[in-house]
Amino acid sequence: MAPRPRGAAGPVDERELLSAGDVARTIARMAHQVIEKTALGSPGAPAIVLLGIPRRGAPLARRLAARIAEFSGHRVPVGVLDITLYRDDLRRRPTRPLESTRLPDGGIDEALVVLVDDVLFSGRTVRAALDALRDHGRPRAIQLAVLVDRGHRELPIRADYVGKNVPTARSEQIAVLLDEVDGRDGVLLRRRSGEEVASP
C-alpha cells in the first residue's frame, strides 16, 4: 500500500471546547484569581507585571490586564516576551521568525511577573521564558497563567492559573483562536480521524 502523505490521514474531526463567550468568561475568572492570589492592591503586595508570550499570549495578557483593571481598579503593566532565541528546538525546524520583546518601562526587577500563554503542553516554552527572564532582570517571583492546560508535560513545570484543563491525546491539536490574531475567539480540539492507525 502506498504510504499516505503526512497530514492527509483523513478528514479533520473538529470539536469546539470553548465558545467565544466561554473564552471571555474564562479570562474574567482568571483575572479574579490573579487579583486574589497576588493580593493585588493590598499593602505590602508586590507590583505585578503581565508578560505575554507571542503570538497569542500577547493579546491574552492585554485582555487579562483589562479585566484586572476593571475588577480591581488597578492598572497592571503589560509586556511581550519573545522566547524564540531561547528555544531548545531551534535546530529541529526551519529558521523561525522573531517577534519583538517589549518590557514595561518600570522593568521587572522585584516585580511579581505573571507569564501568560495560550496553551501549556510540554512546558518547554515556559522553560525558555524562564531563561529569557533571567537575562532581563530579577523578578521577585514568577507565576504562569494559561488559557488551556492540555497535559503531556516534559519538564517539572505547572501553571498557577489555568482557564481550562483539557485531557488530550498527543496526536490531537488544540487551537486557541483569538480575535486579535484569528478574527474570532474560541478553543478547538482537532483530531484526524484514523490518525492512530495511519502512523507507521
Added chain:
Amino acid sequence: MKHLLSAENLDRDTATALLDTADHLKRTLLGREVRKLPTLRGRTVLTVFYENSTRTRVSFEVAGKWMSADVVNVSATGSSVGKGESLRDTALTLSAAGADCVILRHPASGAAHRLATWLDGTPTAVVNAGDGTHEHPTQALLDAATLRERLGSLAGRRVAIVGDVLHSRVARSNVRLLATLGAEVTLVAPPTLLPAGVERWPVAGISHDLDAELPGLDAVMLLRVQAERMHGGFFPSAREYSIAYGMNETRLRRLPEHAVVLHPGPMLRGMEISSSVADSPRSAITEQVRNGVHVRMAVLYHLLAGEEHAE
C-alpha cells in the same frame, strides 16, 4: 539560506526577513543588562580576514558573541597563509576543525563564492565579508536597515551613491539590494570612477553633478576613495575631488529636511565628507555601525539557528 555570498542573490522576501530579524534583535537587546542570547551556543564561527578591517571584523565578532557562538579570529598574517597555503586548503582545514560558519574577507573578487563551492558537502556556511571589488552584502543590509529606520520604508525612496563606484564593493551590493527593496538609486561619480558596463546596473540614473541631484534625494551614501586600489590618476587632486563630490555644509543645506547621510567607513574627513556633516544629526554613520552588529546577528541566526541544510 545556506550561505550569504552576494546581495544580488537575495530576493525581496529573504532580505526583508533578515532586516526584520535584525530589527527584533535590536529591540530585544535594547536597555538590557545582559546582552547575551543563548541561541548559538556550541556553534563555532571563524572570521578569516585576508584584508585589513576594523569595523566589519569587530562587528561580526560581537554579533557572534552576543549570540553565544564561539568566535575565532584568523588573520592572514600570523597564520599558515603566510607559509603559502592556498585558500582552498585553508578552507578545508577550517571546516575540518569544526567551523559551522566561515566569514571571509579577501582581496580577490569571487573568493567567497569559490570557498562555498569547495565547502559543498560540508555543513559549513560561508558569509562574504567583502571580496575584492565585487560585493559586501552585510554592509548593504546594514545600510538598508539604517535607511529603513530613518526613512520608515525603502520603496520609492531616492538614494544617491556618491564617489568611487569603480572600486567599491559596497556600491555594488547596495545598488542590487536597494533595487530589490524598491528604492531608486542614482550613481554620482566622476567618469573615471565608474566601471565599464555600469549602464546595465539596476539604477535609475548616472550623474556627474552632485549639486543637481541633492534637492530630490532621501539619502546620500558616500563611498570611501580607495587609494589602495588606485594605480593611476583617476582625478587631478584630493582637493578637486572634494570640491566636486565632497559632502559639506553647503551641500547638506541643499538636501531636503528629512534626508540622511551615510558613509560605510572608514571615512576620510575633509575628502568625501566634512567633519561638520559627519558629526551632524543628519548623518547616520554611528547608527550604521550599531545596526551592523544586529544585521550580522540576524545573518548568523538565519544561517545557523535553523535545521541543518540537507546536502
